[in-house]
Amino acid sequence: MPEQSIEMQLSSALTDGRSQGISDEISNVVFTLDDLRVFYGDYQAIRGVSLTIAKNEITAFIGPSGCGKSTLLRSFNRMNDLIPGARVEGLLAYHGTDVYGPDVDPIEVRRRIGMVFQKPNVFPKSIYDNVAYGPRVNHIKGNMDDLVEECLTKAALWDEVKDDLKKSAYALSGGQQQRLVIARCIAVRPEVILMDEPCASLDPIATSKIEELMRQLAVEYTIVIVTHNMQQAARVSDRTAFFTAELDEAGVRHGRLIEYGPTRQIFSAPQDKRTEDYISGRFG
Amino acid sequence: MTAQSLVVATAPLDLAGSGQPLKDRAFRWMLFAALTVGVVTLAVLIAYVTIKGWPRLNSTLWTNMPSIRRPERAGAQSAITGTLWVISFTAIFALPTGILAALYLEEFARPNSRFQRLVEINIQNLAAVPSIVYGILGLAVFARALALGQSVITAALTLSLLILPIIIISTREALRAVPRNIRDGSLALGATEWQTASRQTLPAAIPGIATGVILSLSRAVGEAAPLLLLGAVTFITFNPTGPLSGYTTLPIQIFNWTKDSREEFQILASATIVLLLVLLLVMNFVAIWIRNRTQKRW
Ligand SMILES: Nc1ncnc2c1ncn2[C@@H]1O[C@H](COP(=O)(O)OP(=O)(O)OP(=O)(O)O)[C@@H](O)[C@H]1O
Numbered sequence A: 001m002p003e004q005s006i007e008m009q010l011s012s013a014l015t016d017g018r019s020q021g022i023s024d025e026i027s028n029v030v031f032t033l034d035d036l037r038v039f040y041g042d043y044q045a046i047r048g049v050s051l052t053i054a055k056n057e058i059t060a061f062i063g064p065s066g067c068g069k070s071t072l073l074r075s076f077n078r079m080n081d082l083i084p085g086a087r088v089e090g091l092l093a094y095h096g097t098d099v100y101g102p103d104v105d106p107i108e109v110r111r112r113i114g115m116v117f118q119k120p121n122v123f124p125k126s127i128y129d130n131v132a133y134g135p136r137v138n139h140i141k142g143n144m145d146d147l148v149e150e151c152l153t154k155a156a157l158w159d160e161v162k163d164d165l166k167k168s169a170y171a172l173s174g175g176q177q178q179r180l181v182i183a184r185c186i187a188v189r190p191e192v193i194l195m196d197e198p199c200a201s202l203d204p205i206a207t208s209k210i211e212e213l214m215r216q217l218a219v220e221y222t223i224v225i226v227t228h229n230m231q232q233a234a235r236v237s238d239r240t241a242f243f244t245a246e247l248d249e250a251g252v253r254h255g256r257l258i259e260y261g262p263t264r265q266i267f268s269a270p271q272d273k274r275t276e277d278y279i280s281g282r283f284g
Numbered sequence B: 001m002t003a004q005s006l007v008v009a010t011a012p013l014d015l016a017g018s019g020q021p022l023k024d025r026a027f028r029w030m031l032f033a034a035l036t037v038g039v040v041t042l043a044v045l046i047a048y049v050t051i052k053g054w055p056r057l058n059s060t061l062w063t064n065m066p067s068i069r070r071p072e073r074a075g076a077q078s079a080i081t082g083t084l085w086v087i088s089f090t091a092i093f094a095l096p097t098g099i100l101a102a103l104y105l106e107e108f109a110r111p112n113s114r115f116q117r118l119v120e121i122n123i124q125n126l127a128a129v130p131s132i133v134y135g136i137l138g139l140a141v142f143a144r145a146l147a148l149g150q151s152v153i154t155a156a157l158t159l160s161l162l163i164l165p166i167i168i169i170s171t172r173e174a175l176r177a178v179p180r181n182i183r184d185g186s187l188a189l190g191a192t193e194w195q196t197a198s199r200q201t202l203p204a205a206i207p208g209i210a211t212g213v214i215l216s217l218s219r220a221v222g223e224a225a226p227l228l229l230l231g232a233v234t235f236i237t238f239n240p241t242g243p244l245s246g247y248t249t250l251p252i253q254i255f256n257w258t259k260d261s262r263e264e265f266q267i268l269a270s271a272t273i274v275l276l277l278v279l280l281l282v283m284n285f286v287a288i289w290i291r292n293r294t295q296k297r298w
């Protein structure tokens, strides 16, 4: 196969991608961030971020390591609450409700906003029990067998595991484990799925399966994905936000949002020099 | 072709190293000698008591009761059943308490709070307290103040206190070995912290906990000092009938027999030591087996 330039790879990924008909305007808003700042103790990891996330779209967060993508993603479902000293300021509204409002129960937030992690973190239980765990702890009624089958089917894993549901989830390959984690996530019927580098530990074939799956899931769910893989962002996302870490006046490094827009536009006609440098591989 | 010319161009690697073979070998011999001391001691001990106790290593050892006047027919049945009673109640008291305490410290207490550090230091210190001191405590509190007297319960409560620090420490280690991302995965699904601890972390840590628990119980089985202080020196020729019943245990019985100068009792003591050693070795092997079977799950 002839060596392709990064630009050519990206543009072919873009034509394959799904961001063709995406407009600048977002009509159906799921999340509104306004001047969102995240701290670890005294250290401010993210400077004010303002953006909106659209329903049933795939939004990609890209940027160099340490620019706060994971930090920002974890603040969407209040996973940052679990880190001692982590603190969020500014507005993060989910359908108009402040996620960090005084009456909000983080448990309820996490039920509606699911999360898939970088390393497939299946539970040391059977495949069946992995999927059934979320509905059980949330006391979701109904036929569990049907629910497990439905979720595994949606996660494109049913055919591979339908005869081994009682087997340990550890017996699965990394790519299968990650799809099991996705099935487990959708079993509690969330509206949003957050994915933090879901393919970082997978081989190319497993990666393309997950990407394919993401596109299918976007019909029903709103997906926010962090990725280091430019082509992946170009292939699967509708919108892309580019972050970077920059020194402030006092010489402290903070993550900040540089540019946000339809993926096609970010990759083919970036407005900012830093975005352009990053996606063409001259930076980070 | 390019590869070949590359090889030619490279200078031969010098892998000879510059170690000090003599020192190195001496050190290895030292390590080996140290290891031998432990293994040989155990082997000699087992061989000695087995040979000495051989004439009495038969079923009368566990079918007959101790007897002062007829050593040739005396057995250790009341000591065996007493040990089982005491250790069962010790487990009933110490396991839930120790595991829940560890679960609290590891999963719910604010990490590095002053309270947690204080408790931590205290538990470390308790683990280092000599067992005889627990005997004094048991005598004052359980036997006298609570008027439980010289009963299975008193012994079990005292031994529970003795092994509680060990159970807490080993359970905390087992909980800590469960990867953070299992907890995150559970919490991200909308599980509460209690659900996460009871349905994920604790079950995942059970092999490690079991190992620690068995080792601590085997320590309790072998303890004589605190029980002697509790007054468990009298001859007991009956099996315990309940938690408030009198008792004797294997180490106590061995102690009593070795005090007696008659040769038959020395033989009987050796036979009983073999029994106790076998019980302890079996418990330790089970613990090691559980640990090895479940190693490297993540
Ligand atoms: N638990 C934490 N405590 C303190 N600082 C943290 C913590 N987690 C992250 N940080 C800091 O916050 C900044 C952003 O980290 P974050 O993990 O969000 O970056 P990222 O963009 O996801 O990086 P990567 O691409 O390497 O995953 C970094 O400077 C990091 O050191």
Ligand SMILES: [Mg+2]
Pocket: A069, A070, A071, A196, A226
């Ligand atoms: Mg990250």
